[in-house]
Amino acid sequence: MFTTTGSRGLDKAPLSKGLLLVLSGLTVVLNLLPQYNHLFTYSLQAITLQHQVWRLVCGRLICLDLKDTFCNSLLIYNFRILERRFGSRKFASFLFGTWVLTALVDFLLSEAFHYLFDYQVSELPAGLLGPVFSLFVPFYSSIPKVPVTQLLGQISITNKSLVYIVGLQLLTSSPFMWLVALSGLVSGKLYHGNALGVQRLLFVPRWLSRVGAFVLEPLFSGPPPPNEPPLGMGATLDIQRQQRMDLHDQQVLLAQFHQARRNHRPPQNGLMNWNRFFPSLRHRGQNLPPEPQPHPSPQQLHPTAPPLLEPTAPPLLEPTAPPLVNTPVAEEQVARLMEMGFSRIDVQDALRASNNDINVATNFLLQHLG
Incomplete structure (x- = not known):
């Protein structure tokens, strides 16, 4: 019933893949060596009273709870679409900027909670939780939702529903996880909106991005996923029907592409005119030009004898692409x-191809330019 955002796999997302493998592996190691867990606790009291500033780094990278690690990894996997959209450098800058901002916002929210309710928050959940919660801000505003199905005829299930459900599950895992989540959302809003020019202050330098790409891409890059995933054996009838419709649409688009290559010259400067290759999918078969009628011969106007009718097989119709509009x-x-x-050119061509259907255009752009 639920679908994830973006295509399958971690292609073109080396940073997301590196975070998944490294952070999950370190969590498993710490669970096998519990005597070192105290070095990675996110203790606000130890930072303020004992001046253990190093806990701002160690306590905010590795999750000590396996359940938090699972939910956090699932969110990072779904947020890989942001790395594909923004690029690895901008995605890393967002994580770094919000990681720094959440350290400040955590203390401000804990002090506000102490002032309002007279309760001192001494320890917060450890791990890279604040920056992951901050990714909900660009995910909500930048990734369009595509309806998948209806639950009980009233609740709409979209491609983003699973991500929000996992976020709610992570939010309820510990007593003060709400404070970390609120800190991440506030920091994400500040960085995404570039409040006070934080994007110019907190970013990953270009040279560091090149070094990271030189190191991470050979280690964590993998083969791209197949263009057309196979139909699932355990899928429901509705999902199988939708998958077959998607496969049929892709075949029609490919037929239009080959027809356009036969009928038109390739565009100059390497630019592809999608408007000629991918027409509207909603008006297939409409506005067809009338077929020319042949002029009858004198023998046909004045037949002398009726022709003999012989049973013939129906002609084979070859699949052709719809007209370009x-x-x-x-x-x-x-x-x-x-x-x-x-x-803008790619967006306009994709919208023309889908007849202004933003869901179809979005899926087409994500599959072919993602």
Whole structure:
């Protein structure tokens, strides 16, 4: 019933894959060596009273609870779509900036809680939880939701529902996880909105990004996922029908592409005109030009004898691509898709191809330009 965002696998997301493997592996090691767990606790009291500033680093990287590690890893896996949209350097800058901001916001929220309720928060859940919660801000604003099904006929299930459910599960795992989540959301809003120019102050330098790409990509890069995933044996009838419809649409688009290559010259400067290759999917078979009727011969006008009728087999119809049409695009939808990082030309061509259906255009852009 639930689907994840983006294509399968961790292709073009080396940072997300590295975080999943390294942080999960360190959590397993600490659970096998519990005598070292006290070095990685996120103790606010030890930081303020005993001046153990190093806990701001050790206590905010590795989760000590396996359940928190599982939910945190599942969120990082789904947020890999942000790394594909923004790029690894911008994605790393967002994590680094929010990691620094959450350290400050954690203390401010704990002091506000102590002032309002007269209760001192001495320890918070350990791990890379604040920056992961901050990723909900660009995920909510940048990734469009695509309806999947209806629950009880009223509740709409989208491709983003699973991510929000996992976030709620992580939110209820410990008593003060809500404080970490609130700190992450506030920090994510500040960094995503570039409040006080924090993006110019907290970012990953270009040279460090190149070093990371040189080190991480050979270690964590993998083969790209297949273009067309196979139909699941255990899928429901509705899901199988939807998958077959998607496969049929992709075959039609490929047929249009080959037809356009046969009928048109390749564009100059390496630019592809999608408007010629991928027309509207909603008006297939419409606005077809009338077929020319042949002029009858004198023998056909005045037949002398009726022709003998012989049983013939019906002609074989070869699949052809629908006619190429132009459709005006909506500027509001163009702006929404451009916020995801796509160029205006690609967005306009994708919207024309889908007849201004933003869900179809989004899926097409994610599959072919992701």
